[in-house]
Amino acid sequence: MTRVLYELSGIEEGLLFSPFCWRVRYALAHKGLEVETRPWRFTEKEALAFARYDKVPVLVDDDEVITDSYEIMRYLDRRYPEAPLLGEGMAETRGHFFKHYAERALAPAMIRIIIMDLLNAIHPDDRSYFRESREKRFGCTLEELHSPSRGASQLTAALEPLRGQLMESKFLDGQAPAGADYLVFGNFMWARCASGADLVSDSDPVHAWLERMLDLHGGLGRNARRIIDIEGG
Template sequence: MMNETNHTRGEPMDRIVYDLCGRDERLRFSPYCWRVRMAMAHKGLAYRTEPWRFQQKEKIAFANHDKVPVLVDGENVVTDSFEILRYLDRTYPEAPLLGEGQSYQRALFFKLFVERSVTPALFRIVVMDLLEAIHPEDRDYFRRTREANFKMRLEELHDPAQGREQLKKALVPVNALLEQSPFLDGEAPSGVDYLLFGSLMWAHVVSRETLFESDAPVAAWFDRMLGVHDGVAGKAPTVADV
């Protein structure tokens, strides 16, 4: 099994991020895993990734969880992307991601906005490309579980034009903010940027579909995000590469 090592502060063998992979192990597309990978880069923490597929539940059974990301940091095991970001802030307080008090509440609100407004729109745009990017042995599982959740076939959900219109409406306040600052968290990216970027990176990795108009502020922001932290996201393989 292929894994990736990120050479930054600390010993990478002490930290492992279990990370969703696709039909090619280089395809790492989980929006939640990308939140964590950007947060680790933000903190300057060394780690390695362990590729994981949808049905490899036994591989992360030690975490008492059945989804990734899972962070192993020495003796600590943390699940759920947002909780991992909170853990990183508590354990490595330099370069905060979410903050506390009012800052944390605003980040939590933005998390819910992304998950309930942005991600559903993206799913309509890329769902069939996503299915193709998944490992062949996982496709039946993915189809069965998602169609049960949505109560319709994936082919019925797939509507890129409607998804782009839905996404455009959801991103109206995001574009307004990005007209005033280069990143959502100000002059440099932080936790809120990674919450949105994770979902957009998910679509970017699995699909060649256009997500937004080229002159939209969010388009320029996304390009900037691909380049931050030594281009960790921009260097990631996409379906166009494999």
């Protein structure tokens, strides 16, 4: 069986920082599925022409081509039903909430903190594209978007729901991790790999959860290449 994951890389092929790709990496590990990874960069659109898509992650599983991190997680549950990620019915709908929470509450706060680090972590050939596309999206320059103090304040407020849950259980999905944890944790891997910024204090209940998530699946997150590991990063 051939299973391939196309995922975003930075200034080195081993620097993999996309929050959406990290969701899928953890989902595959959760299922115990091996995968060959193919580094991809923002400007390599033609490499994904076969998928009729211009973003990663893209998962190729035999003859199946699946795009979008959440759809990949749903596909994995259908194709490999053991060790569910999202479940079905109301459980799957709950997973959709965590997807939106990560993208609409956490990401806007985090990007104000890490945006300039992120620009430096991106391959030089991609930086013009990244700047132009993101400044168009946000309606301001990256320098204007960059506001660590404002981002930290936003993030502190956005993490309140996690704190409540993690004071009652070890993981967002209860006593063991599953889809909700991976949907949210992908954003923290984004920041961890692309930036040296500390987003959560050691005394925060979220910090203990982050430590547990980093150690999952043989230290998948903890052993990941980071910008601070790269000379000059």
